[in-house]
Amino acid sequence: MINCADTASREAVLQGRYPCVCKDMIPLPGQGSNTDTARGCIELSDNVRLEEQVKTLFVNLEKLETYQKKHEDDDREAFSGVLDKLEDMRKDFQNRLPVWATFLIAALTSICGMLGGMAIK
Numbered sequence: 001m002i003n004c005a006d007t008a009s010r011e012a013v014l015q016g017r018y019p020c021v022c023k024d025m026i027p028l029p030g031q032g033s034n035t036d037t038a039r040g041c042i043e044l045s046d047n048v049r050l051e052e053q054v055k056t057l058f059v060n061l062e063k064l065e066t067y068q069k070k071h072e073d074d075d076r077e078a079f080s081g082v083l084d085k086l087e088d089m090r091k092d093f094q095n096r097l098p099v100w101a102t103f104l105i106a107a108l109t110s111i112c113g114m115l116g117g118m119a120i121k
Contacts, residue, residue: 097105
């Protein structure tokens with residue numbers, strides 16, 4: 001049995017040179033408890049700390065997902081009016097005459113104006 005109060009022995013157990021036999025240590029996941037297969041131990045306080053960090057990460061992830069969804073909903077509300085206006089503008093552009101038709105009307109009007117001016121002289 002290893003004296004876990006001794007710092008050197010404790011370090012040897014943590015580095016995996018001896019099996020986890022201290023009451024406040026557990027083997028790393030997937031490791032055996034005998035000398036041949038034990039590759040290291042983790043102190044229970046470290047294990048509790050790591051479990052708390054994992055739980056905190058998942059809580060923070062849920063908060064982040066909630067904030068992201070709220071942000072997307074706010075953006076959708078804010079830009080819905082803008083998108084409606086853009087859709088109206090697109091429909092207005094669809095209803096106008098093509099450029100070639102506008103040019104043809106302008107050319108015919110100028111020709112009619114010139115012929116009318118010649119007729120008055």
